[in-house]
Amino acid sequence: MDAPDRIAPQRPKGKRNTKHPPAEAHSLGALIVGAFGRHYLARLDNGEAVACVPRGKRAEVVCGDRVLLAPGHPPLAIEQVQPRRNALWREDAWRSKMFAANLDRVLLVTATYPGIQHGLIGRALIAADAADIPVTLALNKCDLPQATAARAEMALYTALGYEVVELSVRTAPQAALEALTPLLSGQTTLLLGASGVGKSSLTNLLVPQAQAPTREISQALSAGKHTTTATRLYALPGLPEGSALMDSPGFQSFGLHHLSVSQLQHGFPEIRARIGQCRFQNCTHRDEPGCVFTTDPNAISAARLALYRTLYAELTSAASR
Numbered sequence: 376m377d378a379p380d381r382i383a384p385q386r387p388k389g390k391r392n393t394k395h396p397p398a399e400a401h402s403l404g405a406l407i408v409g410a411f412g413r414h415y416l417a418r419l420d421n422g423e424a425v426a427c428v429p430r431g432k433r434a435e436v437v438c439g440d441r442v443l444l445a446p447g448h449p450p451l452a453i454e455q456v457q458p459r460r461n462a463l464w465r466e467d468a469w470r471s472k473m474f475a476a477n478l479d480r481v482l483l484v485t486a487t488y489p490g491i492q493h494g495l496i497g498r499a500l501i502a503a504d505a506a507d508i509p510v511t512l513a514l515n516k517c518d519l520p521q522a523t524a525a526r527a528e529m530a531l532y533t534a535l536g537y538e539v540v541e542l543s544v545r546t547a548p549q550a551a552l553e554a555l556t557p558l559l560s561g562q563t564t565l566l567l568g569a570s571g572v573g574k575s576s577l578t579n580l581l582v583p584q585a586q587a588p589t590r591e592i593s594q595a596l597s598a599g600k601h602t603t604t605a606t607r608l609y610a611l612p613g614l615p616e617g618s619a620l621m622d623s624p625g626f627q628s629f630g631l632h633h634l635s636v637s638q639l640q641h642g643f644p645e646i647r648a649r650i651g652q653c654r655f656q657n658c659t660h661r662d663e664p665g666c667v668f669t670t671d672p673n674a675i676s677a678a679r680l681a682l683y684r685t686l687y688a689e690l691t692s693a694a695s696r
């Protein structure tokens with residue numbers, strides 16, 4: 376952990392430095408609800424929203440973090456990040472970057488049209504599994520004629536034990552709300568999906584006030600150029616206290632480079648289920664003789680095996696760099 380993330384040490388009694396009082400004495404507890412590059416928006420425990428910035432250059436702060444802020448004039452300094460329950464990484468051109476913390480669920484939206492992106496789903500399932508965060512898959516645009524074929528494709532995930540919820544956000548918004556309410560109640564949910572699946576439609580349905588404040592906030596923080604990679608956390612109106620939706624527009628892919636091979640394998644339920652069934656105990660399931668995934672065509676689908684092998688190559692080449 377970087378030094379700026381650590382709490383300021385307690386000074387001995389009687390020698391109190393009034394310029395830098397200990398963090399515990401006056402600091403304000405807050406939740407990071409907006410991340411715009413190096414500018415953050417936090418909600419204080421009294422409900423007030425304030426702009427804040429990390430104290431150290433290298434301090435890592437993400438949406439969903441619980442923090443302690445130094446009192447003063449905004450932007451307030453982020454003095455400490457509380458230990459995270461979990462975190463997720465996103466990939467940009469060259470590296471993985473942490474972007475979300477303290478989640479209860481990932482809601483991954485796909486759509487009958489323009490089609491299901493199995494690579495994105497597979498990566499999301501692995502990233503979330505490694506962070507121990509449950510995933511619910513949503514199939515949107517079930518009003519379209521492509522629904523029958525898409526449903527059949529999604530049956531793969533149901534068979535692997537994942538929950539798949541069917542939605543028609545645009546044509547049946549009330550039914551979508553009813554299907555999602557039990558999942559979202561009292562939880563912090565990260566909403567993800569490829570462009571065009573209906574994610575904005577769903578965000579607007581769940582958080583009607585989402586659009587306007589975002590513009591104001593990003594202008595106030597004069598971080599307009601960062602808004603495409605901004606991550607925000609919205610309280611969900613009409614649901615119990617603590618129900619929140621995290622939105623990360625511009626998200627393209629999960630960062631998986633920090634994962635180990637065993638985390639990768641654990642992220643595939645069908646590989647997890649066959650542990651110990653290959654000839655070699657340390658089989659990597661690529662081209663070893665007697666590998667159950669090569670010899671038994673029912674062990675895993677061809678596409679999922681190909682995804683596993685691609686990710687294996689990515690992880691091991693990243694590790695050797």
Ligand SMILES: Nc1nc2c(ncn2[C@@H]2O[C@H](COP(=O)(O)OP(=O)(O)OP(=O)(O)O)[C@@H](O)[C@H]2O)c(=O)[nH]1
Pocket residue numbers: 515516517518519542543544545546547568569570571572573574575576577
């Ligand atoms: N038929 C149908 N179309 C939908 C549904 N939900 C959203 N759409 C349409 O799908 C298109 C994409 O929806 P958006 O909400 O903009 O999707 P998005 O995932 O936010 O896409 P980006 O803005 O590109 O990130 C729009 O034309 C929506 O009207 C649905 O349930 N059924």
Ligand SMILES: [Zn+2]
Pocket residue numbers: 653658659660661663665666667668
């Ligand atoms: Zn094997």
